[in-house]
Amino acid sequence: MSTSTSERIKHSALQLFAQKGYYGTSLNEVATMVGIKKPSLYAHFKNKDDLYLSILKELMDTFIERINIDASLRNQHSTKELLNRFLKNMVGFWKDETLGLLYKRTLLFPEEHFRTYIQEQFIETEAHTTDILRDIIQKGQLKGELPTQSMEPLIDSFYCLIDGLFVQRFFYSLPEYDKKVEHAFEHFWKAAEIGGN
Amino acid sequence: MSTSTSERIKHSALQLFAQKGYYGTSLNEVATMVGIKKPSLYAHFKNKDDLYLSILKELMDTFIERINIDASLRNQHSTKELLNRFLKNMVGFWKDETLGLLYKRTLLFPEEHFRTYIQEQFIETEAHTTDILRDIIQKGQLKGELPTQSMEPLIDSFYCLIDGLFVQRFFYSLPEYDKKVEHAFEHFWKAAEIGGN
DNA sequence: GTCTATACCGAGATAGAC
DNA sequence: GTCTATCTCGGTATAGAC
Numbered sequence A, B: 001m002s003t004s005t006s007e008r009i010k011h012s013a014l015q016l017f018a019q020k021g022y023y024g025t026s027l028n029e030v031a032t033m034v035g036i037k038k039p040s041l042y043a044h045f046k047n048k049d050d051l052y053l054s055i056l057k058e059l060m061d062t063f064i065e066r067i068n069i070d071a072s073l074r075n076q077h078s079t080k081e082l083l084n085r086f087l088k089n090m091v092g093f094w095k096d097e098t099l100g101l102l103y104k105r106t107l108l109f110p111e112e113h114f115r116t117y118i119q120e121q122f123i124e125t126e127a128h129t130t131d132i133l134r135d136i137i138q139k140g141q142l143k144g145e146l147p148t149q150s151m152e153p154l155i156d157s158f159y160c161l162i163d164g165l166f167v168q169r170f171f172y173s174l175p176e177y178d179k180k181v182e183h184a185f186e187h188f189w190k191a192a193e194i195g196g197n
Numbered sequence C: 001g002t003c004t005a006t007a008c009c010g011a012g013a014t015a016g017a018c
Numbered sequence D: 001g002t003c004t005a006t007c008t009c010g011g012t013a014t015a016g017a018c
Helices: A005-024 A027-034 A038-043 A048-072 A079-095 A097-108 A112-142 A152-168 A174-194 B005-024 B027-034 B038-043 B048-072 B079-095 B097-108 B112-142 B152-168 B174-194
Strands: none
Touching: A005 A027, A005 A048, A005 A097, A005 B005, A005 B112, A027 A038, A048 A079, A048 A097, A048 A112, A079 A097, A079 A112, A079 A152, A079 A174, A097 A112, A097 B097, A112 A152, A112 B005, A152 A174, A152 B152, A152 B174, A174 B152, A174 B174, B005 B027, B005 B048, B005 B097, B027 B038, B048 B079, B048 B097, B048 B112, B079 B097, B079 B112, B079 B152, B079 B174, B097 B112, B112 B152, B152 B174
């Protein structure tokens, strides 16, 4: 076996937590999926919370990593391309069936027990996201690709686009979804370009 | 006591199911919140599933009712006003802390046990929603308030707007939220008005 | 590290007195 | 309709042999 038992446990638990939530997932199921017995789990994790939190941690790290990829190539493209790329990057994250699913579940319905911890994490990543977004828009204004006016409505609108697509990934098949992403982004950009109030 | 015990049980259970989900809510909590003992619940509901489903049923009925209000006054206003009203109507539903919350939780993360039943319900209401939307847009095109072109991208974009605001209600305080709604809708309308591709 | 056996608890649900 | 008492089941977690 190439991966450690500990990793295999986390892998299986990720699937189950993502699909059935914290309370909906029993350690028995996790163990069965891994192919071991329940008590063996305790050789790798202190308890259920410990397992859950270790998965959440990896989740947030993966997300941050993904966001940061964008930051690297920010001077080489048009504003429209940068925003589209940024959006696609996030959308790509939701597309990952399990990781994206756990992200959504955790963000929208954090288990009561971990609520404050989880919210701290998300606030941090959101601030990071907004920084990147502001930067793209500002440069777009300097380059004259976006009208120079208050950024706030545009950022609000872009977040609404992101959040809308975030939800829609639940409802549509992948090809349908990709079409929705295109439609919504083109619509967004059309209004962004003109500006006005 | 003005309301029946059965109603009070449903009221309490609604709060708990909305906040903690099906598995996260115990009948003990429900009973305590109502001020009775657990076994007394069984005089009013066959079992936990029965209670849960009866609440879901009321939820869907309330939602449909709300949507239908719109349908009544559809000839008296501009297209922009109609779309705005339609959006506000749905947003108003999410604003109800508990009912909207249960709706979101149920829609996005249906309990496995009820998944097929729930999906049927939602598909039905979505079809209803789309009908109304198509009608508003079509009339807008006839009146010349919207460019005459394929409706599909516009509808997709409007749904994305709705879904985005659906999620955002989680993150922002009510006054902040109202501002987001305005920003996002105005942005949406700006692009809708011009059309083009 | 993994297993069997077991402790302990809280869940959903029922029986039967009042 | 509501209660106390009780049943059964499945959950988390631990003890201790291998």
